[in-house]
Amino acid sequence: MSFLSKTLARVSPSPTVAISQLARDLADQGRDIISLSAGEPDFDTPDNIKAAAIAAIQGGKTKYTAPDGIPELKQAVCDKFKRENGLDYKPSQISVSTGGKQVLYNALLATLNPGDEVIIPAPYWVSYPDMVRLGGGEPVIVKGERQMGYKITPEALEAAITPATKWFIFNSPSNPTGAGYTRDELKALTDVLMRHPHVWVMSDDMYEHLAYDGFAFCTPAQVEPGLYDRTLTVNGVSKAYAMTGWRIGYAGGPEHLIAAMRKLQSQSTTNPSSISQWAAVEALNGPQDFLAERNDAFLRRRDLVVAGLNGCDGITCPVPEGAFYVYPDISDCIGKTSKGGTAISDDEAFCKALLEEHGVAVVFGAAFGLSPCFRVSYAASDAQLTEACARIKAFCDGLS
Ligand code: PLP
Secondary structure (H helix, E strand, O other), X not given: OOOOOHHHHOOOOOOOHHHHHHHHHHHHOOOOOEEOOOOOOOOOOOHHHHHHHHHHHHXXXXXXXXXXXXXXXXXXXXXXXXXXXXXXXXXXXXXXXXXXXXXXXXXXXXXXXXXXXXXXXXXXXXXXXXXXXXXXXXXXXXXXXXXXXXXXXXXXXXXXXXXXXXXXXXXXXXXXXXOOOOHHHHHHHHHHHHOOOOOEEEEEOOOOOOEOOOOOOOOHHHHOHHHHHHEEEEXXXXXXXXXXXXXXXXXXXXXXXXXXXXXXXXXXXXXXXHHHHHHHHHHHHOOOOHHHHHHHHHHHHHHHHHHHHHOOXXXXXXXXXXXXXXXXXXXXXXXXXXXXXXXXXXXXXXXXXXXXXXXEEXXXXXXXXXXXXXXXXXXXXXXXXXXXXXXXXXXXXXXX
């Protein structure tokens, strides 16, 4: 009998590990590698936030805290939800965890029973299906349409709902596509959910602040107040405030769900880092003007990358509304052979050959559940992005 748990056997190893390892190996050999695979901003955490953390250390705020957040942070989160999303939550409805990842994991683990289904639109953030499996549930994948920027239709959502559906996970703007649902598009989905009162909504709003061209972010409980009592609205400071390493995420939701998540957290990680919590208070309450400056840079880079990729033979790249990713389609490259002699049988082969022959690391679409595509993270300098696009073009020109 295996020493390892049956639960762990339900989880697959990260499909991105192979490409990341190859990128590292090639860099170690002295190759010039441009990596566009990171899921984090290349900017630094703003100075006022760092100063708040230093003050917390010097002020002795270095002890255990309440399991799911200090009162000051819970209040800052309530104020944020009210100010930015028009949502009323009391501090007792707020959970703070070690990253948005732990919030999502807590919620799934606290609610799933064997056989419960969780609807996940594809392409999806790599962790959702495995988190569902770790919680004992079954992921049900609904594929997005490329023509709609990889968003799902209300009909596809409706068709995926069964009596066993427990959650619908919604992520806009999306990792990996950058797609953002407009209010009307989201309302069409929430109308479906209103017809199925047993389905709960987990809205992952992690990329809320990374939106371009005037895209107006909205979240399900705001668009359809009738869903408020069965929605967990998840967010965090990682992406907007360039705080991925600080590990603070949070959620607002019904008190009974928040209490269940607290119970789980109190018996696992106890509480998120006290110092990071004080930094997050400053992130949420402090000046927000740097967000617009950084978004100007991200918008410029998005346009640079979309234009560069659409100039490559065999690549079609939709223009996404937000995040710092684009998700080009490479259907027209499949079946060809690279100059280096690799048969491009799928998107994994494309990305491996691109890395080996031209030194650009991107993540293949199969990792996100929708092929043949790849994800580019444009959280990199303009010079790196320009060079990467030139290399991708040279690679595509060499396909025959
Ligand atoms: N949700 C999405 C869609 C993400 O892309 C990420 C990080 O990559 C997370 C959640 C988790 O973020 P964190 O745990 O850093 O708050």
